[in-house]
Amino acid sequence: MSTNTDTVADRFATAGAQIDPITALTALALVAALGFTLLFMQEPLAHDALHDFRHGAGIICH
Amino acid sequence: MIDRLRSGVTAGALAGLAYGLFTWLVVSPVVRHLEHLASHGGDHGHDVAHTVGETTTAVVSAGGGVLWGILLGAAFGVAYHLFEPGLPGGELKPYVFAGAGFLAVSVAPWTVLPPATPGTEPLYGSTLRVPLYLGLVVVGGLVAATSIFGYTRMSRTRGRGMGVFVALLPLVALGLLSIIAPPTLTGDGASAGLSAAFRWLVGFSQAGLWALIAVVFRRFDREFDRRGTNSPTPTARGTD
Structure with a gap:
C-alpha cells in the first residue's frame, strides 16, 4: 500500500481543494437517489419488485 | 481519490454481480418458499399483496443486488481513501474498513431491526422504521470509529492486547443494545429454526x-500503486 504519512484531516483537506462543491453535491445526490430507491421506495410497483432483495439483504424497510 | 472511486466501483460491480446472482438463485426461491409456508400456516398472506409477478420480482431483485454492490463499492472507495491514514492493519486495511462498513450498514440496524423472515410482519410503520434505520447506521459508524480509534490509540501506548480489549468495548455495547431492544417483528410465519x-x-x-x-x-x-498513478503526493494526482 502507499507509504505516505498524511493524516485523515489532510485527506479531507485535499479532497475539499480538488473537488468543487457542485461535483460533490451531484455525486451525493446520485448516491442518495440510488440508496433511496433500493431501500426506502414505497411506491408499490418498485417496492414489490425489490421485495426479495430487501429480504435477502436484511433491510427492514420492506 | 478518483482512482480509489474507480477501484471501489469496479469492486462493487463485480461483488454486486456475484451477489445479484446469489439473490436470483438462492434468496428469491427461499423467500418464495418461506412465504408459501407462511401463507398456508396463518391467514395473513404476505404474498397476496404483491402487485407484480414473481419473475419480475426475482429479476428486479437480482438487479437490485447488483446496484447494491455498486453503491457500497463506490461509498467504500471514497470513504476508504479519506480514512485510510487512520486505519490500522497495514496490508489488511481494506478488510478492516470493509468490516467497519458491514458493522455500520448491516449489523447495527439489525440489533434493533433484525432481518425480517418472510411471513413475519413489522410491528411499526415505515415512518418510524426508516429514521430508526438511518439513525442506527450512524450509530454503527460511530461504534466502528470508536472501536478502531480506541485500538490504534491503546495499542500504541499500552500494547496490542490492551488495544484489542478497548476495541471490543463498543462492540459489546452494541451487542447489549440488541438484547435490550424491544421486538420489532410479529407473526409466526416460520418456525424459530427456519x-x-x-x-x-x-x-x-x-x-x-x-x-x-x-x-x-x-x-x-x-x-x-504499482503503476504509480495512485501517487501519495496530492499534486501528482489529477482531479479528472
Missing part, C-alpha cells in the same frame, strides 16, 4: 459481499 437459518443466510451473504468488495478493491488498488 427463522434463525434465514437470518444466518442474510448475515453471511452481506458479510460475503463486503469481503468480496475488499478483496477486489485491494487487488485494483495495488495495481494502481
Whole structure:
C-alpha cells in the first residue's frame, strides 16, 4: 500500500481543494437517489419488485 | 481519490454481480418458499399483496443486488481513501474498513431491526422504521470509529492486547443494545429454526459481499500503486 504519512484531516483537506462543491453535491445526490430507491421506495410497483432483495439483504424497510 | 472511486466501483460491480446472482438463485426461491409456508400456516398472506409477478420480482431483485454492490463499492472507495491514514492493519486495511462498513450498514440496524423472515410482519410503520434505520447506521459508524480509534490509540501506548480489549468495548455495547431492544417483528410465519437459518443466510451473504468488495478493491488498488498513478503526493494526482 502507499507509504505516505498524511493524516485523515489532510485527506479531507485535499479532497475539499480538488473537488468543487457542485461535483460533490451531484455525486451525493446520485448516491442518495440510488440508496433511496433500493431501500426506502414505497411506491408499490418498485417496492414489490425489490421485495426479495430487501429480504435477502436484511433491510427492514420492506 | 478518483482512482480509489474507480477501484471501489469496479469492486462493487463485480461483488454486486456475484451477489445479484446469489439473490436470483438462492434468496428469491427461499423467500418464495418461506412465504408459501407462511401463507398456508396463518391467514395473513404476505404474498397476496404483491402487485407484480414473481419473475419480475426475482429479476428486479437480482438487479437490485447488483446496484447494491455498486453503491457500497463506490461509498467504500471514497470513504476508504479519506480514512485510510487512520486505519490500522497495514496490508489488511481494506478488510478492516470493509468490516467497519458491514458493522455500520448491516449489523447495527439489525440489533434493533433484525432481518425480517418472510411471513413475519413489522410491528411499526415505515415512518418510524426508516429514521430508526438511518439513525442506527450512524450509530454503527460511530461504534466502528470508536472501536478502531480506541485500538490504534491503546495499542500504541499500552500494547496490542490492551488495544484489542478497548476495541471490543463498543462492540459489546452494541451487542447489549440488541438484547435490550424491544421486538420489532410479529407473526409466526416460520418456525424459530427456519427463522434463525434465514437470518444466518442474510448475515453471511452481506458479510460475503463486503469481503468480496475488499478483496477486489485491494487487488485494483495495488495495481494502481504499482503503476504509480495512485501517487501519495496530492499534486501528482489529477482531479479528472
